[in-house]
Amino acid sequence: MTRASPPFKRILLNLLQVPLKTTSFTQIHSLLFTSGASQELSVLLKLAEFLASSQTPSSAYFTLKQTQRLPNPFLFNTLISSYTQSSSPHLAFAVFKHMVSDGSTPDKYTFPLVLKSCVRFWGFEEARQIHGVVAKLGFLTDLYVQNVLIHVYGLCGCYPDACIMFDDMLVRDVVSWTCLISVCVKGGRFVDALTLFAQMDVAPNITTIVSVLVASGRTGELNIGRSVHGLLLKNEAVLGLIAGNALLDMYVKCERIDEAKRMFKELPMKDIVTWTSIISGYAKCGCLDMALEIFENMPIKNIRSWNALIGGLAMHGHGKEALGYFEWMVRTGLKPNDVSFIAILSACSHSGLVEEGRRHFASMIKFHDLVPKIEHYGCMVDLLGRAGLVEEAYELVKTMPMKADVLIWGAMLSACRTSGKTEISQWVRDSLLELGPSDSGAFVLLSNIYATNDRWGDISRLRRLMRKKGIKKEPGSSIIELDGWVHEFLVGVMEHHQMEDILMVLYIFEKQMQIDEQ
């Protein structure tokens, strides 16, 4: 018998569906060979998936290898992709290592699959090694491989490498551009994302547009967001869930609640993301009643929906209510995350609830298994500072496990201003200066903090300080030299000519956009 009979094949496939004990697996395994089913591709693919769910990479690898006279990359690729989707994605890399050291040559499909696993386990070093193998085996010119390398490097915290990949490419397609743009967005480089979009020389598709909408929202570039919206309308794009949500959230982030409301009404599909987004919109503009109403009518609520509501209450000084909803959320069995704690700590801070703030901060570690990040320390410093407890804030900054950043120093500085503790205040100023010229971005941030608080005196003092320290950048802007011309870019604001570039791109691609969303 060279081929398995159809019923037998079906039985095997069904057996491979369920988790098995080792003994029954051994029996199936021998049946595979004696029946000839090991020649059936569909059975082998199921076998690969099954192995990934139950065996170590090396035993899975060698089992699959046994089924073939020559190593078959296709089967190993399936194994890699199954491990990538599992809860232990780094095992995909282990399979890859076996392939390479065992002489089973990877093919062009292997690299994107194994690189994708690196994104899931933050494997920058592994990605580099794979990159080396890619180069050695001559796959560096493969567009898929190049694109996924941009993506992996960008998401594993190595943005410069992603840029190098992108710059070195001779041919870039829409995915190449979209990869880099989305990497920028994920890393908070929103202006860079928009600048890249303005330089695109291929038509964007809906995936590109989604990233651009996020970037427009986060930079508050309503004009770009609106133009992108216009482009979608002109293309008669049927908005899918993701694009619709991105558009809605762009209006929310640009604080255009009326437009967001209209979008919300018109969206053909809504899910938990849509609801959360509109709540945060109502969160933000002070329409707490509307936010509450939507929240209560939501069919499903996740941690982000609760955080949006609690954060909104906190933002508008309803500290007690925010805490109430927090307790309620915990009672429903949802686990608060780090953002939940930023929301309630800032609620305590704005409402002067010192004792509650201290208690919740302590409970993060004790009861919720969370490690406070610098933002949480920042909230606490702010809370203590506002309550006039400068000494305690000072102790906290001294004992916290990480280096203080400019926001912490900013909170300390305002605490000192009202307390008159000159000794601590001097220490804060000295520490701030130690951040040094490399941290000129920090000064810009600080000057923004001052600016929003109408503290222009502080700003001019800060500028003097920066000049004295040899920090060249003026706060609030950065200078870039291009083709011998010096352009000054305002922080967080697009330059006029950049804006025009983007509108031009939108115009050019008006009729070329590939609407690939159903």
Next chain:
DNA sequence: ATAGGGTTAG
């Protein structure tokens, strides 16, 4: 058989 997208806090 391989690549890219949305929501929370400050």
